Amino acid sequence: MASADVEDVPQKDVSYPRKLIYCGECTMPLEFCEFHPNYEKCKKWLEKNLPDQFDALMRLSEDDPTAGGEGEKKKQKRGGRGMIKTRKKTGPQKVTIARMQRNKRKYVTVVRGLSTFDIDLKVASKHFANRFATGSSVTGDDEIVIQGDVTYDIIDVVQDKWAEIEDEMIEDLGDQKR
Amino acid sequence: MFKKFDEKEHVSGMTPLKSSVQKAMKNKIIQMYPNIEPYITQIMPKKEGLKVVKCHDHIELFAVGNELIFFRQRESPYYPCLRLLHKYPMILPKQRVDRGAIRFILSGANIMCPGLTSPGATLIPAEQDSVVAIMAEGKEHALAIGVMKMSSTDIQTINKGIGVENVHYLNDGLWHVKL
Numbered sequence A: 001m002a003s004a005d006v007e008d009v010p011q012k013d014v015s016y017p018r019k020l021i022y023c024g025e026c027t028m029p030l031e032f033c034e035f036h037p038n039y040e041k042c043k044k045w046l047e048k049n050l051p052d053q054f055d056a057l058m059r060l061s062e063d064d065p066t067a068g069g070e071g072e073k074k075k076q077k078r079g080g081r082g083m084i085k086t087r088k089k090t091g092p093q094k095v096t097i098a099r100m101q102r103n104k105r106k107y108v109t110v111v112r113g114l115s116t117f118d119i120d121l122k123v124a125s126k127h128f129a130n131r132f133a134t135g136s137s138v139t140g141d142d143e144i145v146i147q148g149d150v151t152y153d154i155i156d157v158v159q160d161k162w163a164e165i166e167d168e169m170i171e172d173l174g175d176q177k178r
Numbered sequence B: 001m002f003k004k005f006d007e008k009e010h011v012s013g014m015t016p017l018k019s020s021v022q023k024a025m026k027n028k029i030i031q032m033y034p035n036i037e038p039y040i041t042q043i044m045p046k047k048e049g050l051k052v053v054k055c056h057d058h059i060e061l062f063a064v065g066n067e068l069i070f071f072r073q074r075e076s077p078y079y080p081c082l083r084l085l086h087k088y089p090m091i092l093p094k095q096r097v098d099r100g101a102i103r104f105i106l107s108g109a110n111i112m113c114p115g116l117t118s119p120g121a122t123l124i125p126a127e128q129d130s131v132v133a134i135m136a137e138g139k140e141h142a143l144a145i146g147v148m149k150m151s152s153t154d155i156q157t158i159n160k161g162i163g164v165e166n167v168h169y170l171n172d173g174l175w176h177v178k179l
């Protein structure tokens, strides 16, 4: 463990580039998994993919009281920030609908959050374009803009196409400003 | 720098770097990080061209093949990417924070002085504005790359406020950029 301290100079018994394993779940070096909100998922990944590492880790956390449980208490000491965000993939699943005014009497309908359901945005956009016979495009990381005001029908169209999006997972935000 | 960075929104294009520019960059890097010299041809092979990925806010990422190796913003120094640092830890001098600071750094916070001066931490001498690796108590690999906002002496004596600016950390936007 102390090896990295003196690694300002190359180590004789180490060959470079050093190889290290990153967690398939949180993508970090394995030793940082314990700080990830989805540590349990990390552990599952580890158990499945690298059983030896998993056993070693379990033994380590038994020997070392600071690795694991106690860290949980420590985090309170320094105030509220420091919550590590999970990537969108694992975030809450929610779709929102909003209407935005584009011109005096022209609107667009903005749909966000479809990718939290692992929906391909391009496919979704095309579906909307066909369904409403209008223009639709993917405009952001998780945003689709449909030309015209289709808020009256969009929730039904979304739920018809993707039944897994239940009523409480979709929300109409009403009119929004850009 | 990469807290809100999203490759889909912020990456605009990739272009090959002129060989003269490449050479200059290589020299600059060796000058800044002398420990890298024995490995520089491994990291930046002559045969394979270096590419620059231009991003918003004048951020530039430098890649060999599809692997990002360095980045900078405007005229900042070249910072190594974390994955490169993991492979070649000798590139940067290392500051070690206490265990309590880890979760803050992983959520993008700058490194406050007390996290560098407490018993679990190790503060080595470094000048203001120098680039350092952020290590952590009980951990082997770097979790962030930072720039000293004060000298180590000042961090020790003043012991409050931001000691090291967090420019790149595990799981930030840059960490997730795929070329």
Ligand SMILES: [Zn+2]
Pocket: A023, A024, A025, A026, A027, A028, A030, A032, A033, A036, A042, A043
């Ligand atoms: Zn993990």
